[in-house]
Amino acid sequence: xxxxxxxxxxxxxxxxxxxxxxxxxxxxxxxxxxxxxxxxxxxxxxxxxxxxxxxxxxxxxxxxxxxxxxxxxxxxxxxxxxxxxxxxxxxxxxxxxxxxxxxxxxxxxxxxxxxxxxxxxxxxxxxxxxxxxxxxxxxxxxxxxxxxxxxxxxxxxxxxxxxxxxxxxxxxxxxxxxxxxxxxxxxxxxxxxxxxxxxxxxxxxxxxxxxxxxxxxxxxxxxxxxxxxxxxxxxxxxxxxxxxxxxxxxxxxxxxxxxxxxxxxxxxxxxxxxxxxxxxxxxxxxxxxxxxxxxxxxxxxxxxxxxxxxxxxxxxxxxxxxxxxxxxxxxxxxxxxxxxxxxxxxxxxxxxxxxxxxxxxxxxxxxx
Amino acid sequence: xxxxxxxxxxxxxxxxxxxxxxxxxxxxxxxxxxxxxxxxxxxxxxxxxxxxxxxxxxxxxxxxxxxxxxxxxxxxxxxxxxxxxxxxxxxxxxxxxxxxxxxxxxxxxxxxxxxxxxxxxxxxxxxxxxxxxxxxxxxxxxxxxxxxxxxxxxxxxxxxxxxxxxxxxxxxxxxxxxxxxxxxxxxxxxxxxxxxxxxxxxxxxxxxxxxxxxxxxxxxxxxxxxxxxxxxxxxxxxxxxxxxxxxxxxxxxxxxxxxxxxxxxxxxxxxxxxxxxxxxxxxxxxxxxxxxxxxxxxxxxxxxxxxxxxxxxxxxxxxxxxxxxxxxxxxxxxxxxxxxxxxxxxxxxxxxxxxxxxxxxxxxxxxx
Numbered sequence: 189x190x191x192x193x194x195x196x197x198x199x200x201x202x203x204x205x206x207x208x209x210x211x212x213x214x215x216x217x218x219x220x221x222x223x224x225x226x227x228x229x230x231x232x233x234x235x236x237x238x239x240x241x242x243x244x245x246x247x248x249x250x251x252x253x254x255x256x257x258x259x260x261x262x263x264x265x266x267x268x269x270x271x272x273x274x275x276x277x278x279x280x281x282x283x284x285x286x287x288x289x290x291x292x293x294x295x296x297x298x299x300x301x302x303x304x305x306x307x308x309x310x311x312x313x314x315x316x317x318x319x320x321x322x323x324x325x326x327x328x329x330x331x332x333x334x335x336x337x338x339x340x341x342x343x344x345x346x347x348x349x350x351x352x353x354x355x356x357x358x359x360x361x362x363x364x365x366x367x368x369x370x371x372x373x374x375x376x377x378x379x380x381x382x383x384x385x386x387x388x389x390x391x392x393x394x395x396x397x398x399x400x401x402x403x404x405x406x407x408x409x410x411x412x413x414x415x416x417x418x419x420x421x422x423x424x425x426x427x428x429x430x431x432x433x434x435x436x437x438x439x440x441x442x443x444x445x446x447x448x449x450x451x452x453x454x455x456x457x458x459x460x461x462x463x464x465x466x467x468x469x470x471x472x473x474x475x476x477x478x479x480x481x482x483x484x485x486x487x488x489x490x491x492x493x494x495x496x497x498x499x500x501x502x503x504x505x506x507x508x509x510x511x512x513x514x515x516x517x518x519x520x521x522x523x524x525x526x527x528x529x530x531x532x533x534x535x536x537x538x539x540x541x542x543x544x545x546x547x548x549x550x551x552x553x554x555x556x
Numbered sequence: 557x558x559x560x561x562x563x564x565x566x567x568x569x570x571x572x573x574x575x576x577x578x579x580x581x582x583x584x585x586x587x588x589x590x591x592x593x594x595x596x597x598x599x600x601x602x603x604x605x606x607x608x609x610x611x612x613x614x615x616x617x618x619x620x621x622x623x624x625x626x627x628x629x630x631x632x633x634x635x636x637x638x639x640x641x642x643x644x645x646x647x648x649x650x651x652x653x654x655x656x657x658x659x660x661x662x663x664x665x666x667x668x669x670x671x672x673x674x675x676x677x678x679x680x681x682x683x684x685x686x687x688x689x690x691x692x693x694x695x696x697x698x699x700x701x702x703x704x705x706x707x708x709x710x711x712x713x714x715x716x717x718x719x720x721x722x723x724x725x726x727x728x729x730x731x732x733x734x735x736x737x738x739x740x741x742x743x744x745x746x747x748x749x750x751x752x753x754x755x756x757x758x759x760x761x762x763x764x765x766x767x768x769x770x771x772x773x774x775x776x777x778x779x780x781x782x783x784x785x786x787x788x789x790x791x792x793x794x795x796x797x798x799x800x801x802x803x804x805x806x807x808x809x810x811x812x813x814x815x816x817x818x819x820x821x822x823x824x825x826x827x828x829x830x831x832x833x834x835x836x837x838x839x840x841x842x843x844x845x846x847x848x849x850x851x852x853x854x855x856x857x858x859x860x861x862x863x864x865x866x867x868x869x870x871x872x873x874x875x876x877x878x879x880x881x882x883x884x885x886x887x888x889x890x891x892x893x894x895x896x897x898x899x900x901x902x903x904x905x906x907x908x909x910x911x912x913x914x915x916x917x918x919x920x921x922x923x924x
Binding site: 381382384386388390431433435437447449451453457459461463465467468469470472474476477478481551552553 | 752835
């Protein structure tokens with residue numbers, strides 16, 4: 189149950205299937221549904237959100253109201269005051285509300301099929317493994333964990349417990365990014381030779397956990413995995429070497445890298461020049477191929493993505509990426525559909541992140 | 557006579573003057589004229605083009621038909637067959653045609669005021685110094701020379717001979733790039749924190765001198781100075797450190813760097829992530845400031861530049877950049893106007909290029 193679909197051949201096949209889904213009429217009904225859903229015929233899959241910060245509150249819980257296969261069944265929070273608010277707003281029964289101490293009792297809760305880990309990065313490993321050990325399928329936010337070793341332990345725990353694992357890379361469901369995957373991996377304009385990609389925002393926090401190294405903070409962990417993902421899914425390859433530069437300009441950011449610029453060398457000859465940071469707001473993906481180009485800007489937002497290529501403007505419907513991902517993973521859990529964004533996808537990113545940190549520390553290139 | 561106008565204060569003043577020129581009505585007449593020209597009242601300034609390759613043939617000679625202050629007075633070529641063609645096409649008298657051997661006799665030619673060096677990079681130093689020693693003002697193509705030391709020798713030769721020196725950075729006359737200078741240096745959207753910039757083209761040459769290291773070839777020399785320039789003129793600062801990566805993917809490019817990606821750290825805190833190469837075609841400048849952004853794409857073409865900022869689309873007239881530059885330098889020669897793009901501008905780039913090559917060779921960051 190490793191669901192490794194990053195073999196170039198199987199990924200190309202996957203992209204074609206996914207593209208058909210995007211073009212399908214069911215996709216255009218305004219929901220995140222896909223044509224292969226057997227709607228309403230079977231039990232809905234229950235999600236428990238672990239960690240009720242901004243992303244759960246403003247994105248995931250609302251998205252779960254738009255899913256067809258899944259619903260918000262439970263919550264896990266360390267803040268008692270949130271229990272009542274969420275219970276009332278989403279009709280969550282008391283028996284489906286947990287805290288971090290009694291979390292493991294979730295094992296006996298038949299309503300909860302999937303545990304979605306939305307905690308600070310340093311807690312991903314522990315709670316993913318506890319969820320797997322409780323027999324629950326796991327959806328874990330990006331970045332997957334603190335390093336590649338933790339990712340491997342999480343994958344092992346899910347395999348050992350015979351549960352599925354997916355990582356919160358919602359852009360695998362965004363039609364514009366799926367088109368970038370197709371244009372790149374199918375070499376529609378020839379081989380992609382160069383990628384410039386950046387994802388950064390001007391972060392004005394003073395004490396957020398993303399500013400703390402021990403919590404898994406830092407711009408490379410938070411935003412840097414987006415351009416890293418883009419370089420990997422446009423090429424469909426794994427980088428063979430990395431150079432990286434870490435910068436910290438402002439005061440509260442000296443513990444972590446306020447900005448990280450990094451360069452990846454791919455076996456097929458593609459070079460990617462990537463930027464991320466908490467220092468400035470920018471968001472773009474530009475790919476130059478042998479006989480053409482394609483570009484998304486912005487490219488990694490929750491919505492509002494725009495794209496063009498040598499063939500002209502891209503026109504795709506806007507979807508709820510989070511709803512699409514949670515629906516699709518629920519479908520994998522219920523009916524055995526291949527997991528589109530498995531744990532291995534997060535592991536592969538963290539292998540590069542580890543190498544990038546090494547490149548920064550040693551001020552030299554690192555072979556992966 | 558060093559004409560160093562890169563001091564932040566004087567540059568800001570300069571940009572304001574220049575911006576007025578762009579907005580002025582004389583600018584909009586469709587010629588490269590500027591309001592401060594005293595047209596027709598004085599002698600026209602004679603240019604001799606040294607090296608009659610593509611750039612002289614297709615860009616500079618036609619541009620000299622559009623100048624108001626200057627005209628094509630002579631040529632210097634190593635290819636006898638070109639003499640007749642050019643003489644007939646542009647009405648150049650035989651006495652104004654030189655080859656590389658008798659070039660120094662140009663000293664006694666009253667028709668030639670400015671010698672424009674359009675030779676391979678390895679010949680810039682020699683012919684700039686020979687022109688200066690012949691008492692001629694010098695306009696030299698970019699990159700200025702093989703390294704910073706050669707640039708200093710060229711500046712010294714011009715100072716010693718009391719002649720002016722300018723480098724062929726035509727984008728200092730492009731209204732879109734001038735607007736990028738203004739937005740960056742005047743901090744219209746706050747301090748520019750990040751710059752992504754790339755200038756590259758898919759080069760299919762097999763035996764061009766740009767593929768030969770000893771001729772001053774390589775993508776960093778040929779195209780890399782454009783993003784380097786952009787980072788410098790958007791910030792109005794000189795970088796304090798550089799990291800750089802050199803790549804060669806295809807066969808005829810192994811002697812030089814087919815692609816160079818490099819990162820600059822500026823004293824004010826700006827970081828620039830730059831890309832250049834012969835491997836792919838892309839051309840963009842993206843600047844993210846504290847409270848806004850601006851972008852040009854394409855940004856360094858001879859025409860067709862498009863731009864936008866947080867204030868909306870940019871709308872400027874398209875000008876003949878080469879005509880504007882040659883006219884303006886002729887005006888400096890005739891009436892003592894400050895040289896907008898002096899030799900020091902080329903020297904400052906080559907200091908960074910030298911450091912970038914060192915960073916590539918040593919696989920580490922280099923303090924400038």
